[in-house]
Amino acid sequence: MTTTSPAPAAAEARTVPPLPLYAAHVRALVVETLRVPIAVIGTLAFPALSLLFFVVPNRAVADDPVFATAAVASLAVFAVMVSALFNLGLTVAEAREKPWDPYLRSLPLPAAVRISAQLTATSVFSFLAIVPVLIVGGLATKATVSVVALVLGLIVLALTSIPFLLLGAVIGYAVSSKAAIAVIQVVMFGFAFGGGLFLPPQLFPDWLETISRFFPSRHARELVLATVEGASPEWWAVLGAVVWTLLLTAVALWLYRRDEGRRYR
Numbered sequence: 001m002t003t004t005s006p007a008p009a010a011a012e013a014r015t016v017p018p019l020p021l022y023a024a025h026v027r028a029l030v031v032e033t034l035r036v037p038i039a040v041i042g043t044l045a046f047p048a049l050s051l052l053f054f055v056v057p058n059r060a061v062a063d064d065p066v067f068a069t070a071a072v073a074s075l076a077v078f079a080v081m082v083s084a085l086f087n088l089g090l091t092v093a094e095a096r097e098k099p100w101d102p103y104l105r106s107l108p109l110p111a112a113v114r115i116s117a118q119l120t121a122t123s124v125f126s127f128l129a130i131v132p133v134l135i136v137g138g139l140a141t142k143a144t145v146s147v148v149a150l151v152l153g154l155i156v157l158a159l160t161s162i163p164f165l166l167l168g169a170v171i172g173y174a175v176s177s178k179a180a181i182a183v184i185q186v187v188m189f190g191f192a193f194g195g196g197l198f199l200p201p202q203l204f205p206d207w208l209e210t211i212s213r214f215f216p217s218r219h220a221r222e223l224v225l226a227t228v229e230g231a232s233p234e235w236w237a238v239l240g241a242v243v244w245t246l247l248l249t250a251v252a253l254w255l256y257r258r259d260e261g262r263r264y265r
Contacts, residue, residue: 021109025117030124033087043087043125047079048132054198055141062141069145070225072137073153074197076130077220080157081191083126084164085171085184088118092172093180096259115252119165126161130154145228153228160220160241166248167216173255191217213237216244 033040051072061067095101104114137143145153171183192198194208195217201209212218213236222237 022113022117022120025114026120029091029118029121033091033121033125040125040128043079043083043129044132046082047075047129048136050078050198051075051133051136052140056136065142065144068137068141068143069228070200072133072141072143073225073228074221075137076133076157077160077195077217077224078192078197079129079133080126080161081164081197081217081220082188083129084122084161085168085188087125088122088165088168089171089180089184090177091122092118092169093175093177096173097177112253115169115256118169119162122165122168123158123161126165127154127158130157149228149230153224156227157220157224160216160223163216163241163244163248164220166245166252169252170248170255173252173259191215194218196221214240216241219244 055068055071055075056062061071167187168184171180171187175183194212195215196204196212197217201212201218201221204212219237219240223233223241225231226233226237
């Protein structure tokens, strides 16, 4: 079934510049997410509870400034990854199964505008998820970081979160909502453990340490930790983050257009 929009609406949409359309989509997506408070609460609580239950009781880690800082940085990356995968992946997958989505697809809106709006709206909640982690880390551990390093670390975290956001979009456009839940859980825990977010990569066997260098979660961890510690980042972490971003951008746009061609022509 082909869904078309009224001609006046389409003509009016063509006269609106991309930026106002982008802002309108971001606002609508944020409001839509806030209408389900438990989804927001779960995103905010899960990473902080992981820090509270697995790091704080281990006083050998929590009382050591170096280990504690690394643990907080790792779980901050985990918080962003969880929010990106679940909020964006499930939102996109569920939206594709609702009647409203065909109408939005019929509007003369570039794919890049819609996808970027979804990425931005999810980023808002991803960074809200960092706040409880920082609070628990600051109050219950010996993690220390200067204000400048914290700001720079958040900037790097924002940049390295882009692959997770794009991966969420890829999952949402590739599979149904029921399948998305299983795929996201496998990807989330695989990247969390394999990327050194739960266990420091220094404790990995050699084969796993080598494999983990190809994970975007490992790239994000290394870059954020190097920033807050004032160290030089590993070249492979920078290269890996760039490659994942470019690759997933291309895949997300391709899946969006493929999905549009299959269901809306």
